[in-house]
């Protein structure tokens with residue numbers, strides 16, 4: 001027997017190279033979380049090829065939705081709303097998920113809820129710990145974004161800082177490529193760093209202006225490339241684990257310092273991390289250590305909810321659903337959608 005007050009959301013995510021669908025109960029309980037990754041297809045190109053991503057999403061989307069429903073053990077009639085990522089991301093990729101969501105919502109006469117991808121990443125923390133509530137400071141670090149966000153309430157975001165050039169994950173992927181590691185390089189650098197000495201090479205830390213919460217990783221990436229070129233020219237031995245560990249140390253030190261500074265200055269007692277780079281063991285350890293030292297509570301999602309998935313989208317949509325927020329059929333994919341920029345809805 002389904003209880004009357006429970007809310008079941010079918011969520012769809014296709015903003016990059018994962019075709020994902022999930023069913024989430026009451027914003028925090030994941031009944032199914034299906035992720036069809038295209039990583040192997042894009043690997044040989046060293047990054048995501050948008051055209052290939054769109055085509056693969058078209059092939060995968062219906063079976064992935066079907067599997068999510070089957071695993072959840074629900075019928076479409078039992079779903080209360082259809083949620084979908086409508087930006088930011090690759091426009092062709094977003095459109096596949098959005099069209100599937102619109103078709104389902106229209107046919108089933110259910111509300112359609114468009115979700116900001118970063119809002120989804122942040123919300124993965126509500127699934128990880130249902131008693132974790134705003135306000136908190138969230139460091140969102142992925143392949144496309146590096147944002148420091150003050151989450152004032154559900155759906156209320158103040159962006160304190162963001163990257164001025166490469167995203168943190170992008171820096172991991174580019175450095176990995178220079179080291180001859182395959183895409184996506186983040187997890188491989190993470191693994192190799194565990195065998196290296198983080199203090200063996202001093203790479204630069206870009207703190208920018210003293211009062212800035214912004215990030216910059218392109219200088220660090222160039223420093224690693226220069227180090228590699230010089231070592232090759234001088235025919236010096238290249239110790240990949242040491243480079244990986246020293247690079248990771250330089251990235252995570254700045255990320256952690258800025259998150260701690262924001263929590264102190266905003267007088268917020270809780271810090272969360274989110275996004276693909278939140279899977280990084282070095283970042284998790286450093287953040288844990290500093291939060292303990294400084295007396296902040298730390299929250300992070302399990303690894304499977306750090307990288308792209310649809311369960312996080314279903315969680316974010318739940319809080320909109322509770323507020324009666326939904327979108328019209330004219331909802332479009334917005335590749336550069338800003339966080340907090342909720343398109344006027346409740347039509």
Ligand code: KG4
Nearest residue numbers: 142143144169184186276277279280307308
């Ligand atoms: O959140 P996500 O799946 O996609 C975007 O929204 O961009 O993040 C993917 C990014 C990639 O750049 C990948 O290299 C990075 O997250 N990543 C990691 C780790 N796992 C994934 N970076 C560092 N360490 C990891 N363990």
Ligand code: ZN
Nearest residue numbers: 142276307308
């Ligand atoms: Zn993402």
